[in-house]
Amino acid sequence: MKLSENEADVVEASNVQLLHSLQTSIPHTLAFKGKWSVIGTKLSDLQSQLSDLSDLPSTALSVETLSSLSQTLSQALSLSLVCHTGNNLPGGKLKTQNDVDSISAKIDSHVRDFEVLMKSGVLHDGVVSVSVSKREPIRVESRNLITRLQIGSAESRNSALDSLLGLLQEDDKHVLIAVAQGVVPVLVRLLDSSSTPEIKEKTVTAIARVSTVDSSKHVLIAEGLLLLHHLLRILESGSGFAKEKACIVLQALSHSKENARAIGSRGGISSLLEICESGTPNSQAIAAGVLRNLASFADTRENFMEEDAISVLLALAGSGTVLAQEFSIACLSNLVREDDNLKLLIARKGAMDSLKSFWDSAPAVRSLEVAVEFLKNLASDERLVESIISDDFIHKVINVLSCGVLGVRIQSAKAIYRLGCNAKARKELGEFGCIPPLITMLEGKAVEEKQAAAKALSTILIYSGNRRIYRKEQRGILSAVQLLDPSLLNLDKKYPVSILMSLTNSKKCRKQIVNSGALLYLQKLAEMEVEGAKKLQETVDRGKLWGVFARG
Numbered sequence: 001m002k003l004s005e006n007e008a009d010v011v012e013a014s015n016v017q018l019l020h021s022l023q024t025s026i027p028h029t030l031a032f033k034g035k036w037s038v039i040g041t042k043l044s045d046l047q048s049q050l051s052d053l054s055d056l057p058s059t060a061l062s063v064e065t066l067s068s069l070s071q072t073l074s075q076a077l078s079l080s081l082v083c084h085t086g087n088n089l090p091g092g093k094l095k096t097q098n099d100v101d102s103i104s105a106k107i108d109s110h111v112r113d114f115e116v117l118m119k120s121g122v123l124h125d126g127v128v129s130v131s132v133s134k135r136e137p138i139r140v141e142s143r144n145l146i147t148r149l150q151i152g153s154a155e156s157r158n159s160a161l162d163s164l165l166g167l168l169q170e171d172d173k174h175v176l177i178a179v180a181q182g183v184v185p186v187l188v189r190l191l192d193s194s195s196t197p198e199i200k201e202k203t204v205t206a207i208a209r210v211s212t213v214d215s216s217k218h219v220l221i222a223e224g225l226l227l228l229h230h231l232l233r234i235l236e237s238g239s240g241f242a243k244e245k246a247c248i249v250l251q252a253l254s255h256s257k258e259n260a261r262a263i264g265s266r267g268g269i270s271s272l273l274e275i276c277e278s279g280t281p282n283s284q285a286i287a288a289g290v291l292r293n294l295a296s297f298a299d300t301r302e303n304f305m306e307e308d309a310i311s312v313l314l315a316l317a318g319s320g321t322v323l324a325q326e327f328s329i330a331c332l333s334n335l336v337r338e339d340d341n342l343k344l345l346i347a348r349k350g351a352m353d354s355l356k357s358f359w360d361s362a363p364a365v366r367s368l369e370v371a372v373e374f375l376k377n378l379a380s381d382e383r384l385v386e387s388i389i390s391d392d393f394i395h396k397v398i399n400v401l402s403c404g405v406l407g408v409r410i411q412s413a414k415a416i417y418r419l420g421c422n423a424k425a426r427k428e429l430g431e432f433g434c435i436p437p438l439i440t441m442l443e444g445k446a447v448e449e450k451q452a453a454a455k456a457l458s459t460i461l462i463y464s465g466n467r468r469i470y471r472k473e474q475r476g477i478l479s480a481v482q483l484l485d486p487s488l489l490n491l492d493k494k495y496p497v498s499i500l501m502s503l504t505n506s507k508k509c510r511k512q513i514v515n516s517g518a519l520l521y522l523q524k525l526a527e528m529e530v531e532g533a534k535k536l537q538e539t540v541d542r543g544k545l546w547g548v549f550a551r552g
Contacts, residue, residue, distance in 0.1 A: 382421070
């Protein structure tokens with residue numbers, strides 16, 4: 001059996017994280033507490049064995065055994081979470097008890113398997129097993145450097161950090177190996193206030209490197225508030241270089257509500273905004289990226305307002321690098337998403353001008369996704385639609401409906417849906433040509449694209465002039481009928497139903513709807529009580545009968 005070079009390390013790191021999560025979960029179980037307590041004791045033995053195993057060469061057998069353990073630990077973690085409630089167990093008390101006993105037996109089996117594996121000597125036998133020899137020198141070097149980071153003088157630790165940084169920069173696989181050997185907790189301890197500024201700077205650089213490897217991020221997240229505390233202190237008083245690296249780590253950590261709340265409540269937003277004002281162009285962009293993540297959570301909005309973030313973000317949106325502008329616009333978009341008063345405030349402070357400037361100068365269509373989303377969020381406030389129309393944004397949105405970037409097309413259709421709630425905008429959208437590309441989107445591969453287009457059309461077809469345009473499109477009715485198919489999942493059928501219903505005043509359209517096979521779909525949708533399906537079915541059916549009587 002041939003092993004990939006980093007397979008064993010990925011499995012080892014996963015097991016360490018699962019084991020930690022399970023040990024954290026067990027004290028909170030309320031159902032079968034005694035059984036879980038016994039399992040917790042067994043986990044201590046297992047943890048010791050995994051530590052011993054990590055010091056030995058990886059083989060096909062050990063990887064297979066570790067992969068099996070991952071499945072058991074994952075099942076055990078899920079079951080422990082179910083047992084956090086003492087009553088109303090989803091599977092019933094007896095089944096849950098059997099499941100807990102089964103997990104306990106499996107862990108016993110794993111303990112025995114590892115004991116046999118360790119004593120057999122197979123892990124040292126290159127003939128019996130297939131050792132991943134290329135990785136072993138890196139593992140040995142990683143363990144050596146991790147030990148050196150914990151002992152000796154500051155000069156010795158500084159030297160070890162230099163070597164570690166060189167190792168981590170060479171290859172993402174080296175990062176995985178070092179993480180599996182336990183480098184992250186050691187690095188976090190080095191960020192303590194007793195370390196020299198030079199050591200802190202190199203340490204946060206190493207942590208930033210770890211944060212760029214997706215499969216290692218969970219280990220950083222597991223360090224929790226302690227790591228966040230150290231990073232925020234660096235934002236306050238570290239060197240410009242260290243601040244930039246700290247922002248890279250925070251980008252990886254700021255996707256959870258708990259971390260976002262902690263960063264906001266501990267002055268992190270103020271520090272990040274300072275970097276946006278006076279940092280290097282690169283650090284401005286990274287800091288804006290962190291702020292974009294934080295703004296996704298309503299709990300942080302008050303912190304943004306206290307720091308007058310709007311002015312800083314609008315300034316960066318007009319003068320920073322392309323990436324900094326993109327992130328600052330995305331941040332503003334997140335902030336206003338559910339706050340109409342904030343939309344109005346941002347518009348009064350010049351958001352439309354900043355958005356227009358970024359849109360017109362964007363180097364690639366892909367960069368426009370955040371701009372179109374921002375426009376969509378602003379357009380949900382009826383008070384701003386007139387400004388959107390007068391600033392010629394309707395043309396801009398329609399122009400990107402046919403672009404080659406899926407995300408941009410979807411956001412554009414969503415923006416049209418929002419704008420379509422305004423009678424004047426509905427009329428102009430149709431006149432300026434949004435209907436043909438939206439019909440094309442109905443036939444796109446992604447369900448999200450189909451839905452966004454159907455939703456937009458269902459709104460703009462309220463205007464009779466747009467219905468006339470739609471009727472002239474050869475594939476308009478067929479494209480909408482195809483979306484009625486119940487086997488097409490995750491698409492709200494009320495939107496294609498609405499499109500077709502708006503066309504039923506035309507005898508020709510009713511005939512086309514029938515000929516496209518809509519009645520079979522509508523029968524099923526009516527049974528499923530999809531909004532408007534029964535009415536559309538009756539309307540089309542009635543028109544069909546009238547046609548028969550007329551021929552008679």
